[in-house]
Amino acid sequence: PANLKGDSTRWSSDWNADRWVSVDLGANSTISSVDLYWESAYAVDYLLQVSDDNRTWRTVYQPSAAEVSARRANVQAPGDAAGLHDTVTLPSPATGRYVRMLGKERRSFYNPAPATAQFGYSLYEFQVWGTGGSATAAYPALPGEQSGSYQTTFFDDFTGTALDRSKWRVVRTGTEMGSVNGESQAYVDSADNIRTENGELILKAKYCKGCTRAGGGTYDFTSGRVDTNTKFDFTYGKVSARMKLPVGDGFWPAFWLLGSNVDDPSVSWPASGETDIMENIGYGDWTSSALHGPGYSADGNIGARQTYPNGGRADQWHTYAVEWTPRLMRFYVDDRAVQETTRDKLESTRGQWVFDHNQYVILNLALGGAYPAGWNQVTSPYWGLPQSSVDRVAGGGVQAEVDWVRVEQKR
Known part of the structure; x- marks a missing residue:
């Protein structure tokens, strides 16, 4: 785009510094120059690298310290900022089949609400100039489907007197995870929030003004979150659970999978992948499913809403599932x-x-935050959580119930 500001098709990364975009030239080439047409979310500092095998990379260009300093100093509000056009003539021609831009530092933006001014790297065009190459770059073949029949490899029907910790990890805010999505609860390891009862897992929300300190913050709510990380991590299968959900503005129970490499700083979210089998944000007649990954995360996820047929409701028992194969996700x-x-x-x-x-299995009950707030437009007394819902939590009746969880895999 001429103004490097329009909302045109582009490549973009997640909100991390160490991210890249690469070009396959199809065959070994001699590369003389590169043009990068940046949207306003440009790299302050970056490397241009070449490779023969798409694994081992050689750096052929990096902006000077003075250029980096000037780019770093250009701080504007997102709506006012424009992009850049970098024409890079390499100090000497480089040879390789693959060329990539490896980001080292993201641009900073001024905004009264900094959380809304988080961006990765955004490129309209990545042009490579030189000689050689091929118009028929080879793409890897899709993996084949799995053979065999489904067999249960993980199952819990919560009939024990307490949570089976050989199967489940209890997640705590400030220890296993930080606060996320603008949610109002702290996850704690307490029988008040996580217990088994009558063959069910109960995840219960509790209210106590200013009573809970976790991860350097103070919380008015506590709730429960459990997962199978380090206990049962797996690739492909049918994952299902029978659940009964609380209905009310801002109650956000979820049954989902998260990539086991999410805590690797070189990967992180959303490059780890996330599979939302069931999310509910307090509406009785629908739930949603979604996939999150690089280029399709947060509000840009690949998702769908389902409405229960025949007057069904989320606070009745339903079974939620995903079939995950090398070629598809079916919810x-x-x-x-x-x-x-x-x-x-x-x-x-x-x-x-x-x-x-x-990936690994997660069950949790959140309160308020970005997803429910986007629908119910509530801003007080908590983001996405109105007073009527606070009163219900304080009254002790808000909980998600899980009858069983099963993973089946082909063997």
Whole structure:
């Protein structure tokens, strides 16, 4: 785009500094120059690198310290900022098949609400100039489907007197995780919030003004979150649970999978992948499912809403499931398919498929935050959580119930 400011098609990364975009020239080439057409979320500092094998990279250019300083000093509000056009003539021609821009530092933006001014790297065009190459770059073939029949590899029906910690890890705010999504609760390890009862797992929200300190913050609410990380991490399978959910503005129970490499700083979210089998934000008649990955995360996820047929409601028992194969994700509610996303369509339209490595199961009950607030427009007394819902939590009746969880895999 001429003004480097329009909302045109572009490549963008997640909100981390160490991110890259690469070009496959199809064959070994001699590279003389590179043009980068940046949107306003440009790299303050970056490396241009070349490779023969897409694994070992050689740095052929980096902006000077003076250029980096000037780019760093250009701080504006996102709505006012424009992009840059970098024409890089390499000090000497380089040879290789692959060329990449490896970001080292992201641009900073001024905004009265800094949380809304987080960006990765954003490029309209990445042009490589030189001689050689090929117009027929080879793409890897899709993996084949798995053989064998489904067998149960993980199951818990919560019939014990307490949570089975050989199967589940209890997640605590400030220890296993930080505060996320603008939610109001702290996750704690307490029988008040996580318990088994009558063959069910109960995740219960509690209210006590200013009573809970966690991770350097003070919280008025506590709740429960459990996962199978380090206990049962797996690749591919049918994952299902039977659940009954609390209905009310800002109650946010979820049943989901997260990539086991999420805590690796070189990966992090959303490059780890996230599979939301069921999310509910307090509406009785619908739930949602979604995939998050690089180029399709947060509000830009690949998702679908399902409405229960025949007057069904979220506070009744339902079974939620996903079938995860090397080629697709297919989501179900009560054995009714509600969303299907294939690998080839995702990669041809949205971004990289990052669902070919281990994930783990998560069950949690959040309160307020970005997703419910986007729908109910509540800002006080808590973001996404109105006083009527606070009163219900204080009254002791807000909980998510789980009858069983099962993972089946082909063997």
